[in-house]
Structures are given as structure tokens and as C-alpha cells.
Amino acid sequence: MNTTAEPAAPVREGEAATAEPSFLRWIENNTPGDSRLIMCIQCGTCGGSCPSGPDMDHSPRQVFAMVRAGLKDEALSSNTPWYCVSCYLCTVRCPQEVHITDIMYTLKSKAIEEGMAQVDAAKVWSETFIGYVEEYGRSFELGLATRHNIRHRPMGMTRAASLGVGMLAKGRIDLTPQVIEDVGQLRLILWKAKELEAEQ
Amino acid sequence: MKYMFYPGCSLHRSARPYLDSLAAIQEKLTMELQEVEDWNCCGATEYMSVYRAPAHALVGRNLALAQQQSNGSDTVMAACSACYLNLEKTENYMRTDEELNNKVNTALAEGDLHYDAGSIQVRHLLDIIYNDVGMDRIKNLVTNPLEGLKVAAYYGCMIVRPDVNQRWNSPEYPTVLEELMEALGAEVIDFPMKTHCCSGHMTQISSDVAYELIRRLIYGATHYEADILVTLCPMCQLNLDAYQIEMNNHFDTDYVMPILYFTQLMGLAFGIEPEELGIGREFVSAKQALAKIGAPVPDEVPEKGKPRRKKKKEEGLPMPQVSTRFNGGSK
């Protein structure tokens, strides 16, 4: 359970004395701004507001309880962040102004890093999407639709193919990707940012 | 009124009608748009799911380019809700999180770029039209009021939530788009689902989840007797329009709810030809709905509610290449 190698940070108010606090601290430090995760009062407003609630293994509230209890593996292997559709309803309703949606993103990236991402279709979709961004500087809808559908077929290949043909007929998709002029510059920036992230 | 413009990937692709209709109305609105040169993808909801700081560096490059190219305006306008939110979030977090600001600028320095947090204002097109152009000017531009057209005004999520800079009157029940539609002469129906989720990227991940979220919105608009649902986000338009037929197949329903961009309805009310506004490129035809206001939809639009799979494109493939530069309305 306690898979983090870092020394435990001092126990703070709100952290169970027996728990491994460094995972909570890690999430706080790696979510931009002040995530306010420590302020969660477990009221459940988030789960009750969530359009994806029925499909999630745990409500956001439960995931935050796991994080605070140091149940790192359980939190990272939950499907919850992957079913988050980024609607931000929970975030604007949370009485404690916890940055719930941002924390979901942090959990996703951490789950990928640790090889614990549960929803393969979601993980592969994200990775395929960003692969095109790193290659061309732009997303490439047609490439995405075909490359992703060959593996995951969320809509079934024939349906996706007919949609692709429809998009072409409607002049709403390109056959070739658009490439930015200075994709080299973009890559230098992204690689450096990845380097800095790895140092964390 | 001059603005920097960040179109984002969708406006050059699946949301081309959004770009075309914006180009068609911008002159009347006296908006002068300067496209950020060599902008890159904002990362949508995906880059952030895989990397943290690099996702902000990706957006940071766009902010840095905007700052560098800024010529008489410190405002970057985005018309896509995801682009808008990503730009706004990175700008905000660079301003308030010193560590992140340092990381992003260290990364940007590799490309000889720098962004001074706080130097760019990020705003959505609807905000600019409502607040800067204003309802009075818009009312004066209306030559063909949309009388008799019942409109469901749909916002989706990311334009009004989390609303980092408190630009909207409510994160769940905004009313700006309704006011705009009324100014155009349309009849705005009550639409309680107006800020519910369109299913976002779930169409690519779980069709069951996606179909249900799409169904709720289409059901809601139909139930409240809208002729048309109007949107301001490429992702919402794509999900509700392109996947509506599949959703119908999935639930064995026969909803027919055309989904247009608010800029397309503005253009119609200003007397601009439907074709110029990209009308006719939607999957669920708006023909019948727009007949109510006497606006002819170009005829190559296939029959209502039927999948497009057999439709031949007379001009032949491949599709004309979309220019990578916003053409400022000139044809």
C-alpha cells in the first residue's frame, strides 16, 4: 500500500495519524494552484452532482478519502478519474472549493506514470491524441478516429467509418494533418517541461 | 475593436461552419481579429490527463506567442470552450502558482519564448459579443428577425465552469445566450439542461455513457419543443449533431434536433445567406426548422435524420484544404 519511497511529511491537521501522508502531499504539490484537497469535509456533493457517478467505481468523495488515508494504489487504480468528463459541476458546487476536476487530472497522469491506469480506452485515447499534438502541433481528427478505433471501437468500426465519410462529405474533416511551422520549437518546450516534471 | 484570435484545431476542421459564420458576421460587429500566428493545439482534455506541467507549457507557448505578436490588444479570444478554458487556466495558474510559472517559463525558454503571467486576457467569443459589441448594436443589425423560431440555448460546461475569472452571471444557469437569441427575434424556450455535459470525449471511450448524456439533452430540447438547439462549442456541436443519429439507433428513438452555432443564427438574422454561414454542413438537417423563418438551406443537404453514408460529394475528394490562417472574412 505504502509504495511511495519519499519520507513521510509531518502529519497535519486533517490527516489520519496512522496514514501515509506523502501521497496526499504529492497530489497537493502536483495540482496547479491550491487544490484545497485537505479541506474536503466528505459531504458528497461532488458525487451527487456527477453525470458519470453511476459508472464510477468510487465517487470523487470516496477517492479523496482514499488519498487522505494514504491508500495510494486503491486511488490510482480506481476508474473514477477516467470516467470524469470534466464538466466541473462538482468543482463549482463543492462547499469547500476543492479543485476536484483538476485533482482528477493529477490522478490520471499519476496513474499512467505508475502503470495503474484502469480504463484502457481512455488512456489510449489521451495518448493517441497527444501523440498527434507532439507530431504536428495540431490535433488530427481523421487520424485519431481511425487509429483509435482500430484498437478500441467505442462506436464500432463501421459506425465510426461511416461517420468519417460523413465528415468528409460535409467538409468537416481533412485527409491530411495540419502542421505548425515551428513544430521543432514546440517539441523543445515540451521535452524540457517533461524533464522538469520527471525531476519532481 | 481589435482582438487576438486563437481559433484552435476544431474551428479549422469539424467546426468549420463556426469559423465561416464568425468570418461572415465579424465585420458587421466591427470586430477586428488578428490570428495568433503558428498557434498549437491547446491539448483539449487529453494532454492534461497524461502530463501536468507540460500541458501548461503547451498552452504557455500560445500565450507567449500572443504576447509577442500583440499589436493593440491584450485580449485573446477563443470560440471553443475547451480552448478558452485551457488558455484561461494556464494564464491563471501561471499568475498564482510561482512554481508552475517557473517551470513553464523554463520550458518556454528552450524555444526562446517567455510569457509574463497577467499580460494576456483570455475571453470567449460570446463574452465579447455580449459585453463589447452589446445588445443594442446587435438589435440594430437585425434585418431578418428569427420570429417564430424556438431556440434552446445550450452552453455546455467549460465556458461557464469553473469560470476562473468570474465572467458569467451563473455557473449553472447563465442567461447571456438567451438574451442574445431574443435580440435576434427568436423565441427562447426554457431549457433546464443548458449547462449539462454533452459527453465530452466519452464518445471515444464509452459509447453507452456518451449516448445517455447526448440523449438527455436532445430529449430535453425536444420535450420543451425547441425547433433548434444552439451551441457555442465545437465539441458540443459535434457530439449532439454527428452522434445524434447513432444515439437514436441505440435507444430506438427518432429525435430530430438540428444543432447550429449561435454565430450562424446571428448571420441569418443579419440577412446573410445560409451557405455563407456554413449552414447545410450539419448532420441533422436544419432545413425544416429554418423554413419557419424563410431561410433556405442549400439543397445538397441529405434527408433529415438519415445517416450520410451513401452521400456522394459532387466536387469529389479530397476536400479543399483549409487555410491555416484566418481569412478575416474575405472570400
Ligand code: SF4
Ligand atoms: S463536494 Fe467538496 S467537500 Fe464535499 S465531498 Fe466533494 S470534494 Fe469533499
Ligand code: SF4
Ligand atoms: S468534473 Fe468530473 S468528477 Fe466532477 S462532476 Fe463532472 S464528471 Fe463528475
